[in-house]
Amino acid sequence: MTKADIVSNIVEETGLERAEALKAVESFMTTIKTSLSKGDNVYLRGFGSFIVKERAEKTGRNISKNTAIIIPAHNIPSFKPAKTFVEDVKENVKVK
Numbered sequence: 645m646t647k648a649d650i651v652s653n654i655v656e657e658t659g660l661e662r663a664e665a666l667k668a669v670e671s672f673m674t675t676i677k678t679s680l681s682k683g684d685n686v687y688l689r690g691f692g693s694f695i696v697k698e699r700a701e702k703t704g705r706n707i708s709k710n711t712a713i714i715i716p717a718h719n720i721p722s723f724k725p726a727k728t729f730v731e732d733v734k735e736n737v738k739v740k
Contacts, residue, residue, distance in 0.1 A: 680721045692725040 647669060654665040676694050679686050686694040701717040725733075 683719075688726075690726055690728055692723055692729055695722050695724060696720070697722045 651662065651665045651669055654660060654669065655662050658665070660668075676686050680694060680696055683696055685696060688694075696719050699718050699720060702715050704713050704715045705711070706713050
């Protein structure tokens with residue numbers, strides 16, 4: 645499913661104009677990005693949490709030069725689904 649598909653579903657379900665639905669989806673995504681960029685997590689009850697995870701510094705390998713490199717500590721965005729969301733997916737999605 646793409647962003648365009650999400651917008652189409654919102655238009656069908658709510659009766660909003662396509663431009664308004666697109667603006668709402670874009671605003672939602674921008675709000676989440678902004679919050680995570682500030683280090684604030686976003687919690688959506690029954691859906692999941694958008695959180696910032698800290699990755700520790702580690703040693704990596706440059707295979708082509710056969711040297712060790714240090715990968716500095718950094719933060720990454722992550723999504724953790726709610727338990728009810730996970731259970732719903734497990735019950736309804738068939739393994740191919």
